[in-house]
Amino acid sequence: MPDVEITDSHCHLDFPELAGELDDVLARARAAGVTRMVTICTKLHNEPAVRALSEAHAPVFYAAGTHPMSVADEPMATFEDLVALADHPKCVGIGETGLDYHYTSESACAQQQSLRTHIAAARETGLPLIIHARDADDDMARILAEEHARGTYSCVMHCFSSGAGLAQVAVDLGFYLSMSGIAAFPRSSDLREIFAAAPVERILLETDAPYLAPPPYRGKRNEPAFTVHTGQVGAEVFGMDWPAFAAQTQENFARLFSKVPAFEAAT
Structure with missing residues (x-):
């Protein structure tokens, strides 16, 4: 196992x-120092099925919700549905949810309802959105x-690639x-x-695997082991050495997804 964990x-x-080669995917993640995945x-x-996957593999936790691009085709998630899921010890987040007007702008109103x-549910459960x-x-x-x-909640803007204005709003809200x-x-x-x-x-840090592989794997199937390559670029962005930046992101993750270290400490 590498000295740097992420x-x-x-x-x-x-x-x-x-899913077809999950054992190998998890082994490569472990070898790269990726000790946990959501x-x-x-x-x-x-x-x-996603819950069962997390139950079968110690490093894997999960979150659940209705993706905005699926809102028009799926039954609307209810507050009660989402709150009930949070009872599982390895369910550590609510979502992903949000808004996608690039491909599915016709369902904007339903997406906004689903997002709220x-x-x-995030506010009620204390899990990050x-x-x-x-x-x-x-x-x-x-x-x-x-x-x-209306009431505070915690949140991560996953795979952030929006504008500076939205980034500032998110940061100002503590996200x-x-x-x-x-x-x-x-x-x-x-x-x-x-x-x-x-x-x-x-x-x-994240991969969004199997999508959006970073260089040198761009254009190929992404997987959790490749988190390292994005993280090393992040270290350069913040002018930090790689081990220090990795440790900072670990601290950040544990602070936001507090259910994860609590679960690990109890098992």
């Missing part, structure tokens, strides 16, 4: 691109702020920004500047 805070281990259930009818329901945002910065900033004024492989792409200098302006205490 967490892939957002991946999709149940997706067919990874796998995300994007459709609630898949939650039993997920926020209410996991946000997907694409081409919806204004509505996203408005809803996050409106709901935060976290997660770096994916996009932040490591050569042409993502503007995005790296947005991250560099944020407090390093609010930064997480």
Whole structure:
């Protein structure tokens, strides 16, 4: 095991691109120093399978919600549904939820309703909200702020690739920004500047595997082991050496996803 340990805070281990060789994927993650993964259930009818995956593998935790691109095709998640899921000891987040106007703008109203329901569940359970945002910065900033004024909750802007304005709103609300492989792409200098302006205490790492592999694997299937490559770019962004930056992201993850270290300490 490498001396540097990190967490892939957002991946999709149940997706067919990874599920068929999951044991090997987890072994490669372990060899790369990725000691924990949060796998995300994007459709609630898949939650039993994702839950079982987390139960079968000690390093794997999970979160559950309805992805905004699926809102129009799935039954609307209820507050009660989401709160009940949070009882499981390895369910550590609510979502991913959010707004995606790039591909599914026709369901914007339903997406906003779903987002507010997920926020209410995050507020009730104390679990962090996991946000997907694409081409919806204004509505996203408005809803996050409106709901935060009604009652505080914690949140991570997963795979953050939106504008500086939304990043500032998120930081001002006490939320976290997660770096994916996009932040490591050569042409993502503007995005790296947005991250560099944020407090390093609010930064997480993720793959969003099987998507968005960082260089040198760009264009190939992503997997949790590749978190290291994004993390090393993140260290450069913040002017830190790699072990120090990795340790900081571990501290950040444990602070936001507090149910994870509590579970680990009890087992």
